[in-house]
Amino acid sequence: MKYLSKYTLVAIAVALFTWSCNTAPTDESLKDGLKEDVTFLAADDLAGRAIGTEGEQKAAEYLDTEFKEIGLEPKGTEEYFQPFTVSKPTNPHEEAVIGTDGEGVTGRNVIGYIDNKSENTIVIGAHFDHLGMGGSGSLHRGDSAIHNGADDNASGTAALVALARILKHEKHNSNFLFIAFSGEENGLWGSNYFVKNPTIDLSEVNYMINMDMVGRLNAEKTLAINGVGTSPSFVPALDLANADSLKLVTSESGVGPSDHTSFYLQDLPVLHFFTGQHEDYHKPSDDSELINYDGLLLVVKYIDRLVDQLDTKPKLAFTKTKDSNGDSPRFTVSLGVVPDYLFDGKGMRIDGVSEDKPAQAAGLLKGDVVIQMGDSTIVDMMSYMRALSAFKKGDEVLLGYERGGEKKEVKVVL
Numbered sequence: 258m259k260y261l262s263k264y265t266l267v268a269i270a271v272a273l274f275t276w277s278c279n280t281a282p283t284d285e286s287l288k289d290g291l292k293e294d295v296t297f298l299a300a301d302d303l304a305g306r307a308i309g310t311e312g313e314q315k316a317a318e319y320l321d322t323e324f325k326e327i328g329l330e331p332k333g334t335e336e337y338f339q340p341f342t343v344s345k346p347t348n349p350h351e352e353a354v355i356g357t358d359g360e361g362v363t364g365r366n367v368i369g370y371i372d373n374k375s376e377n378t379i380v381i382g383a384h385f386d387h388l389g390m391g392g393s394g395s396l397h398r399g400d401s402a403i404h405n406g407a408d409d410n411a412s413g414t415a416a417l418v419a420l421a422r423i424l425k426h427e428k429h430n431s432n433f434l435f436i437a438f439s440g441e442e443n444g445l446w447g448s449n450y451f452v453k454n455p456t457i458d459l460s461e462v463n464y465m466i467n468m469d470m471v472g473r474l475n476a477e478k479t480l481a482i483n484g485v486g487t488s489p490s491f492v493p494a495l496d497l498a499n500a501d502s503l504k505l506v507t508s509e510s511g512v513g514p515s516d517h518t519s520f521y522l523q524d525l526p527v528l529h530f531f532t533g534q535h536e537d538y539h540k541p542s543d544d545s546e547l548i549n550y551d552g553l554l555l556v557v558k559y560i561d562r563l564v565d566q567l568d569t570k571p572k573l574a575f576t577k578t579k580d581s582n583g584d585s586p587r588f589t590v591s592l593g594v595v596p597d598y599l600f601d602g603k604g605m606r607i608d609g610v611s612e613d614k615p616a617q618a619a620g621l622l623k624g625d626v627v628i629q630m631g632d633s634t635i636v637d638m639m640s641y642m643r644a645l646s647a648f649k650k651g652d653e654v655l656l657g658y659e660r661g662g663e664k665k666e667v668k669v670v671l
Contacts, residue, residue: 281426287419288554292545294323294415295472295553298385299407299545306406307389308343308440309362316385320367320414320437327421329369332434332456339366341450343440353443355450364439366447368456371425371433377463377572378432379564381420382448382516383413384441384469388539394442395539398612402541407548409538410441412472413530419557427561430568431463438516441469448516452523464488464526464573466560467517474532474552479504479599480559481531486578487511488526490570498562501555506601509578526573528563530556533599536609536623588646590671592616592627596638604628604659605641619669621658628664629657 282290297303297319303312321337333339344354344361354361364386387406388394395404405411414437421435434457440446452459464487474480478501485491486509495505511521517529532552537543567573593614600606604626610616627635631654633644648654648671656669 282419282422284554284558287422287557288550290422291415291419291553291557292548292550294418295407295411295548295550296545298411298414299405299543301403301405303405305389305391305404306385306387307392308364308386308443308446310389312389313364313386313439316414317365317367317437317439320385320418323418324367324369324421324435327369327418327425329421329425329435330372332368332370333366334456337367337369339368339451339454339456340364341366341440341447341454343443343446353446355446355453362440364447366439366451367437368451369421369435370457371421371435373429373432375430375432376461377430378434378457378461379463380434380436380465380520381417381560382436382438382465382467383417384410384438384447384516385414386439386442386447387411388442391541396611397540404539404541405544407543407545408472408532408535409470409543410468411545412470412548412553413468416468416471416553416557416560419554420560423557423561424564427565429564431564432461434462441516445516445519448519452519459523459525462520462525464528464567465517465520466564467515467520467527467529468556468560469515469529469531470534470538471530471532471556472548472553473535474549474555475599477504478502478552478555479506479533480556481506481508481533481599483508483513483529483531484511484517484521484527484578485509487521487528487576488573489576490567490573491526491528494563494566498559498566500562501559503555503559506599511578524575524577526575530560531598532556534595534597534608536595538595538609588642588648590645590648590650590652592621592645592669592671594621596641598638600626602626603637604635605638615669615671619656619667621656621667621669622660624660626659627656628659629666630654
């Protein structure tokens with residue numbers, strides 16, 4: 258037998274690596290990549306990826322390596338990185354100051370680019386930070402623990418990387434800017450900093466896609482898409498891209514508690530993809546083994562097809578929407594439930610019940626659908642919030658709900 262020299266073996270290895278990088282990814286390789294990325298980002302070793310921590314730095318370095326491997330151009334201020342520092346105010350009524358100077362918490366956005374020599378650029382983003390050991394954003398009751406944030410938002414970050422792999426091998430009429438944001442959990446810090454210090458001309462941006470919590474696609478394959486009212490081109494394209502019979506639940510507003518808001522406020526069309534709230538949200542139990550990787554791949558492929566649909570159009574027109582935050586009624590009491598934001602039936606379906614809150618004390622359960630509060634009929638989330646705004650702490654309210662198709666009533670002390 259003739260043995261190959263080590264130099265020949267090295268040459269073969271380099272050739273195989275080059276071939277693999279220049280070959281369009283298969284569904285199987287994409288799914289393997291999604292699982293690998295989520296598992297790494299949501300591992301205990303990264304200790305919850307809170308901004309400014311060693312775990313967040315490891316996550317940023319991992320994404321730096323991924324972007325290089327895919328062949329994205331660096332578009333940060335320091336190669337792929339865009340560092341920013343947040344100075345926390347001593348006065349709680351003042352906002353945090355986000356910049357590059359001064360003392361505070363330092364995070365890094367990770368930014369890569371595909372240049373297709375176009376006048377228009379599509380921004381695709383996801384935040385990669387999470388809550389670390391918990392803190393004020395945690396819904397965990399008990400000793401501090403690592404919040405791995407597999408769904409929130411290792412899932413969206415993995416989808417970002419997967420889309421970069423796909424779009425690198427497709428021909429499009431647009432450029433693509435991929436941004437992994439830090440500091441989202443603290444108040445959209447990374448995306449806020451980017452839009453005020455963009456590394457490309459924002460006038461070139463056609464629209465922005467944001468993926469935040471896309472790893473728990475349910476059995477009905479329900480995918481929420483927010484921001485569909487921010488351009489008249491979005492709604493007609495949504496169904497045309499739906500080759501996998503996803504159940505699409507849409508909302509118009511461009512404002513929400515995630516990074517697309519920063520771009521909407523710059524008068525840019527936005528879409529936010531979301532597979533729903535769950536009982537592990539902002540808890541240590543949000544782990545990688547609970548991710549629906551087949552479902553995550555369906556979301557990635559849907560977004561890829563949607564980009565194809567929109568790529569045939571000229572630059573999208575921007576439309577202001579009735580912002581859900583500004584129009585929401587203000588209330589001082591809470592029922593202590595997590596609403597099911599994917600529910601499109603009549604009423605407000607409960608997706609989770611918090612411990613030691615009014616709903617738990619009244620015996621309400623996940624899956625119950627609230628249809629009445631006092632004199633108010635509940636038909637959707639907005640009517641639920643309006644009804645809640647009429648009460649104050651200590652009020653007793655007769656609450657009507659459906660459980661398993663049967664109507665029930667219970668008194669709840671708010």
